[in-house]
Amino acid sequence: MTAALSVDSLWKIFGPRSDKIIGTPDAALSRADLKAKTGNVVGVKDVSFEVAPGEVFVVMGLSGSGKSTLVRLLTRLIEPTSGTISLNGVDITSASAAQLRDVRRTQVSMVFQHFGLLPHRQVIDNVAYGLEVRGIPKKERRAKAAEIVDLVGLQGYEMSYPDQLSGGMQQRVGLARALAGDPEMLLFDEPFSALDPLIRRDMQNEVIRLHRELGKTMVFITHDLAEALKLGDRIMILRDGAIVQIGTPDEVVAQPADDYVKDFVSEVPKAHVLTLKWVMREPRPGESMDGPALPVTTIVRHAARAAIASDAPIRVMDGDTMVGVVDEEDIMRVVVAEEEP
Numbered sequence: 354m355t356a357a358l359s360v361d362s363l364w365k366i367f368g369p370r371s372d373k374i375i376g377t378p379d380a381a382l383s384r385a386d387l388k389a390k391t392g393n394v395v396g397v398k399d400v401s402f403e404v405a406p407g408e409v410f411v412v413m414g415l416s417g418s419g420k421s422t423l424v425r426l427l428t429r430l431i432e433p434t435s436g437t438i439s440l441n442g443v444d445i446t447s448a449s450a451a452q453l454r455d456v457r458r459t460q461v462s463m464v465f466q467h468f469g470l471l472p473h474r475q476v477i478d479n480v481a482y483g484l485e486v487r488g489i490p491k492k493e494r495r496a497k498a499a500e501i502v503d504l505v506g507l508q509g510y511e512m513s514y515p516d517q518l519s520g521g522m523q524q525r526v527g528l529a530r531a532l533a534g535d536p537e538m539l540l541f542d543e544p545f546s547a548l549d550p551l552i553r554r555d556m557q558n559e560v561i562r563l564h565r566e567l568g569k570t571m572v573f574i575t576h577d578l579a580e581a582l583k584l585g586d587r588i589m590i591l592r593d594g595a596i597v598q599i600g601t602p603d604e605v606v607a608q609p610a611d612d613y614v615k616d617f618v619s620e621v622p623k624a625h626v627l628t629l630k631w632v633m634r635e636p637r638p639g640e641s642m643d644g645p646a647l648p649v650t651t652i653v654r655h656a657a658r659a660a661i662a663s664d665a666p667i668r669v670m671d672g673d674t675m676v677g678v679v680d681e682e683d684i685m686r687v688v689v690a691e692e693e694p
């Protein structure tokens with residue numbers, strides 16, 4: 354299957370003679386050392402990854418780690434210094450200006466932190482904007498926009514102007530606008546960072562729902578680990594422009610690649626993220642095999658009730674094969690560990 358997005362050895366270096374660094378020993382310098390020596394700043398450093406069709410791929414890192422630069426490189430809003438990017442099999446790196454325009458209009462939509470809504474247009478016309486740019490007749494685009502307005506829960510606000518809406522609702526308009534053109538892929542650049550925690554949670558749930566309903570490929574940028582763990586099928590962690598780790602939420606929490614990631618995940622409630630894969634063990638001699646069966650992908654917290662209710666250990670299943678067992682004590686070990694300072 355063709356990857357929805359394939360990025361290979363991507364670099365972005367800002368500054369004088371930035372194209373003369375890659376392939377020289379200077380490329381191996383830390384960001385700070387390269388800056389001191391040459392005046393260049395590494396935005397994205399030799400990044401390679403693939404995103405599968407329909408996947409939610411989260412890019413996470415602290416401020417300055419290169420997230421915004423990376424997401425802008427994907428559609429060449431910023432020109433790469435080197436490397437290749439391919440979107441649904443189309444080589445973005447060698448695409449002409451006309452091809453790029455087409456990709457940005459029809460294949461990929463972006464949702465930004467600062468909404469980017471047109472203040473003098475009503476909600477319905479903000480949502481329809483991308484369709485208007487594509488030359489779709491007014492009646493048709495309004496009909497499509499009305500459908501999407503309903504989809505994101507903005508019924509009744511079609512004729513409102515952006516400044517009459519709360520931040521969360523404005524971001525729903527941003528989402529609707531991104532969805533109106535029926536793109537293959539959505540790129541989210543920290544879309545919920547400016548929202549209050551409760552609204553933010555609603556919007557995260559909204560993204561999960563829309564993903565379930567529409568199945569679009571999503572690349573989601575955030576500096577918030579909890580958001581990354583909640584939304585991501587996989588998470589890529591960046592530091593100083595380079596990849597530190599790529600993994601599923603449970604992999605990142607159970608096996609952090611280094612102290613940087615370990616520090617990030619130290620506060621995460623493990624029982625909410627780890628799956629039975631990480632806590633199961635071999636059955637002990639004589640142990641009853643009459644316990645309930647649960648898939649190996651079950652989140653530990655969701656297995657707790659079954660473990661407490663059963664005298665025999667839970668049988669952990671990978672398809673039809675039993676791959677281990679888990680009892681109440683194994684689960685309590687994970688849960689109690691987090692309550693200890």
Ligand SMILES: Nc1ncnc2c1ncn2[C@@H]1O[C@H](COP(=O)(O)OP(=O)(O)OP(=O)(O)O)[C@@H](O)[C@H]1O
Nearest residue numbers: 367394395396414415416417418419420421422423
């Ligand atoms: N146009 C530019 N010129 C020079 N340096 C830049 C430019 N854009 C970004 N940088 C530098 O590249 C690095 C990565 O920045 P980027 O904005 O991608 O990080 P980020 O992870 O998105 O951070 P934030 O969450 O604060 O936006 C930073 O050191 C930044 O200063």
